[in-house]
Amino acid sequence: MYTIGQVADMFGIPISTLRYYDREGLFPDMQRSSGIRRFSEKELNELRVIECLKKSGLGIKSIKQFMEWCSEGSETYGLRQELFLKRKAAVEGEIRQLEKTLDMLRFKCWYYEQAIQDGNEDRLNRMLPDKLPKEIQVLYDHGHET
Amino acid sequence: MYTIGQVADMFGIPISTLRYYDREGLFPDMQRSSGIRRFSEKELNELRVIECLKKSGLGIKSIKQFMEWCSEGSETYGLRQELFLKRKAAVEGEIRQLEKTLDMLRFKCWYYEQAIQDGNEDRLNRMLPDKLPKEIQVLYDHGHET
DNA sequence: TATTGACCTAAAGTCAGGTTCAGGTGTTAG
């Protein structure tokens, strides 16, 4: 059993945030002894799941919904699986999006390297948008897709 | 030259957002004819850069700063290059983070598949945290790193 | 001529996700 301060230190999360999560119902079965929150292994695991779902882009309200499903037992296994499948698809999509952004950024890094060498952007402007060196053109084109 | 409505349609961005960006100084040299904004190729390119920097996680104020550097000419090539290098590192880090999240989500998908088959979590609980099938253990461990 | 549609502004409103504040309780250290 841990106090809120210990959990805050373990996870590197502000105490105020843990209280906020509790207020929002993210720890549906948390115990208290004389008013003081008692974080058990259960709550630590819940916190790990909260962090995972948050990183996946899920909002607090939907996380609360998920936590409620967990408290409802085996009847909600299907709903929970469905949620994780959706989150997985969302994160896969976001990674693909970030890979494009990354190619755009790699292109920009190359661009300014050239601009610094040349002292101006004249030569670069003459290469845009489709007369870039082959490997740079690949970055540029991927970064500019849809 | 395009009107704000045409640009909104081309980019799939609300008009209100384009006006907001303008208000925030993201199009430092935009022309107007009798009060009406005129988006040229320059502003379209700026909008592409704005979208790229936004996706990289940069806030509006820093994007404004970058746009100002662009208006200052070749003296700021170094600053601009540095910004893109930092954004590149940030996005690379975020992708690594999302790959971990993804492994956690893949584990959870497998977990609920098993739970649905078994009708309960008893067998799963006996396998946690280190007696999982080899390939699942890999997901679990990677997903739980720092 | 009137009304429709696309543009404009300043200011207020919204939402998520916290953080801060003011005031209070309970246990331990000097």
Added chain:
DNA sequence: CTAACACCTGAACCTGACTTTAGGTCAATA
């Protein structure tokens, strides 16, 4: 005994990124 600490609450506040509202201009169409 009292002061420091770690905990508690409800309510107000904050930031970022927009969106909405209310009121106004102007050109073209019915």
